[in-house]
Amino acid sequence: MLLGARAISYAGDTLSMVALMLHVATSTGQALAVAALLLAGDFVPSLVAPFAGALADRFDRRRLMIGCELVQALAVLVIALSLPPVWLLLVLVAARAVAGQVFQPASRAAVPSLVPPEGLVAGNARLGLVTNIAELAGPLLAAALLPGLGTRGVLAVDAASFVVSAALLTGLPHLAPVEKAEVESLWKGARTGLGYLARHRTVRIIALGFCAVVLCTGVDDVALVVLAKEGLHTNDSVAALLLGAVGFGLTAGYALLSKAGNHLGMTVLLVAGFAVSSAGNLLTGAFAHVTWAVAAVFAMQAGRGLGIAAIDVASNTLLQRLVPDALLGRVFANLYGAVGASAALSYVLGGLLLDATDAPTTLIVAGAGGLLAALVTAVALARRVD
Template identity: 30%
Template sequence: MAAIKPGRPGGRHRRPAERQATYGEVLAIGEFRALWAGQALSLLGDQLSRVALSVLVFERTESPLATASVYALTYLPPIVGGPLLSGLADHYARRRIMIVCDVLRALLVALMAIPGTSFTALCVLVFCVVLLSAPFSAARAALLPELLEGDRYVAGSALQNMTNQAAQMLGFAIGGALIMGMGPYRALALDAATFMASALILVSGVRRRAAPARSGSGRPSMWKMTRAGARLVFGDPRLRTLVLFAWLCGFYVLPEGIATPYAAALTDDPQRVSFVAGLLMGSIPTGTVVGAFLFSRYVSPSGRLRSMGWMAMLTCAPLILCALRPPLAVVLVLWFVSGVGGAYQLAANAAFVRCVPAERRGQAFGLVQSGLLAAQGLGILIGGAAADEFGPEPVVALAGAAGLLVAATLAMLWTDSRKEIIERVRAEAPA
């Protein structure tokens, strides 16, 4: 009888099947439920406050520039302050950081809700409120891997991602109606209440933990923490590639920023522009929700890592077809498919967590988040300027082509980097 060759079925012990976590497992963890509920409340309040501020500033100034400037302040603080303040999550207890940030934001938004607050004061308060989101987000992102191990982290991230997208869509959808009924000042007061409710949920639902262990004596300055975080993230080829995967969103989020002029190009009826723009803006987040569910539920942990490059290319490739100026129904499908591809961010996030030491996750996540916002803001800014010159369809197509080239390059770099991480994922599979 011929000998069984190595590598044939039965010739060696098979690897254990990779177990995928379920949403039920994740929601059964009380501390995660507290983080999840607090985040959902804050996000709904934030979306409501964005609409309220836009209405309030425009009513007071009747200036589109002033209204747009206040909205732009939601991008600037994390870009500037994120790398500096995120390191606090690695030097203080992360639960305490989140609670303090929530309470301070509640107080600041409550000041914004006082009738008669000057425009200058509103701008300063908005800046401070958004600035505090940097240490809060860094602390939450660093704490999450401590609550969810292995594939539970991916399931939890997917659940939070879907919640974020749903909160954005719901907040914008009901924000206008609520403000018509209660007015912008009361809407801001409601936002302040959501921050305070989030703090109370964290107090009661998340247990106390000691501050992350630190080596050496004394407390380094913020500049030293920032430089150390940058060396950590960009000095490791694996982390550098994963960060660039995250920042790729600057290409495929661009269409959302020029959805209104794109809608105007698709319809001759001025009354339908806002409706069509709403459909376009909702198509990519909807695709992201569907993609996150399918990717986390039906693709194995190592399969997600192997397909990450292809999924990243999927976010940009459909946008190229917008150069053909297809009708609305086709554009909605193309943008939806682009959103589905964005689910690769779940795998990139999980791989990033595996490669960063636990005691330095706050600073690392803060740097990535700041760059993420910068990529989105810069992409939308460039896209808007180019759309004025060339029209929205070719700009979206060019963004898709440029993003596809970058994604293909990252996919090739990732092929070498992913091997070690996949082996670690397989080694953690239950016997």
């Protein structure tokens, strides 16, 4: 049920974001407005991550997820009916994204209650697989539906997808936290989650390593667009193919881990994911000037996708095994909130580097920084004492 709900919701969400980006770009003609839309959807939710996690640890997670899906459906429906001015659109997109931010830690924390301990790796891999396929399908659905339905129609489809997702989630059992958390205010609950993340050495190393890698490499998609258009002089179709290469790697990585992940150590898999995803960027920059550069870039970015899949499955599984259930929602929320903030900072710093140098140099620097972060994380995890 959770797999089906996530697939439908992710596909609809990606579909509507494509429609909204095109709508904002067309109606305003301003790149800044499109950037603000992306920030409202990606960065704003990270600001409320500690509180989102506290909610996930306080209430029945099934009911919370259903409520979040319905809130998102309502927000998207209002946008579809009104197509409001940009300032109000940003508010509504941010509201939808905040509801999604509450959903995410609840869904990740629910996995150990839905699968046996030996099935955690496969369960996390399958969840990643269906959501990645759904995200890949979103732009394709947008291309197919926009000509006939228009922006309003596509947004209505997204609103309906959230309702369908909520209906599927009603088939889950009750998912109240296994360990009853101390009754405390939302503010104190958020502080407790942050405090646990700071005190638990292994969890802290995982979080810091994850954020460091993202800080170094988050700019890669921006650099890849510049590389494809200005460095390799490709057309839009080839540029899109290169951007989609990581999706192929993600799909392959999740599929492999769903079958063979139980035979791997999660700590090793996490560090390997950090290293492989970073090396993919470094080698993309290094091979940018060879005669077969397009094929090389595609292969390296697909390899980056394999590394990202490893990071996702390993980090989720490690935290589900290490963190008490009563704190699991908060740890997930704080981790991914920090990762989102690291990505936003990477866009800024990486953009400055990109303007000062070029795309191959930016990718090489980003990859080298990620590899260094992977090495430091490996050493810290080897020396950890909890």
